[in-house]
Amino acid sequence: MRILLRLYPAAWRARYEEEFLAVLEERPLSPFDTLDIVLGALDARLRPRSLAIEVAPRRNSSMSPRISGYAAIAGGAVALLMIAIGLLVPEPANGSLAVFLFPVVAIALLLALLGLSAAQGRRLPALTWAAVVIPAAGLVTSLVGVLASAALGDRFIIGELSGWHLWSIGLGGAIFGSILFAAATIFVGVLSRGAAITLLAGSLALGLIGIPVGMGMFNLAPNPAVFTLLVGGGIAFCLGWIWLGFAAAFPARRPAVGSPG
């Protein structure tokens, strides 16, 4: 009988267990009673607030801003390193390094997005959907793409899409999502607006210039101005994330009201 009672939540057992056992000891347990107890336990677990038991307040499951901040700093810094490698290290070595570094960037920025958005989402719940799902989906897709590309080369993995295609589509989604995320961050005003403006500028530059270049709509080589804008956009994108990370991980201490000084 006590085994059956273990199906109930601890708060319920603390309140009712002894008297419930006293009831059960009054008559032999039938299959009907056993099933009824299992359903009762399910009810107590699913709807504890409808019962007269004290339910412990739900722990905040969102990631702490500090951890999200560290993730944003790491993601931005490694992305900056990738830009430096792209500029300074000749091919094909830079491509091999990118395969190793990009997953770090994608995972770190994914953690940052989820954590930082959770902090902002309390003020503007729609943000969670509008500005998180798209960049998160983009980052995951691009991560799958880069791993597939490394493992399978140019082979098609979904329809006529290769890993490289998935990476490109995902990156486009992540950049477009970053525009949304930065705009929402500016609007909500919980995190640094300066950082969000930097991220917005970088994301816009990458989106407006980087995506058409990536799609082969125009050649980069004869356009030094475009190249400069693209690199500048990439750097602003990385700095925006790093700045957001610092703002979340090391929030400025404000003097308490009425405290001296």
Place this chain on the structure above:
Amino acid sequence: MASGLNDLGRFAEPALLILVALADGPKHGYAIMTEAERISGSPLGPGTLYAALGRLERRGLIEPMARESRRRPYRLTGAGASILEEQLQELERFARTGLTRLASQR
């Protein structure tokens, strides 16, 4: 405060049976269960009994008394007695309407 028992869903009927079982005085769990089974003629499982007791207690329609050994008696509160009276009057009106209509066809 609850305005009735209808929003208790599948626990509305067991809750009404419990209130009726407690109408003539406090009872502990097993006595409530056997009394409810005697009134309704159908079994009331212990899981359902305590799910309904928890809901009634939460709404302030019944209250637990000091434990006697391992058993804990429950009694109706004033609000519980009012709700029970309201529910029974509603059932009485329903039964009277049904019986009147049935009699008119004979």
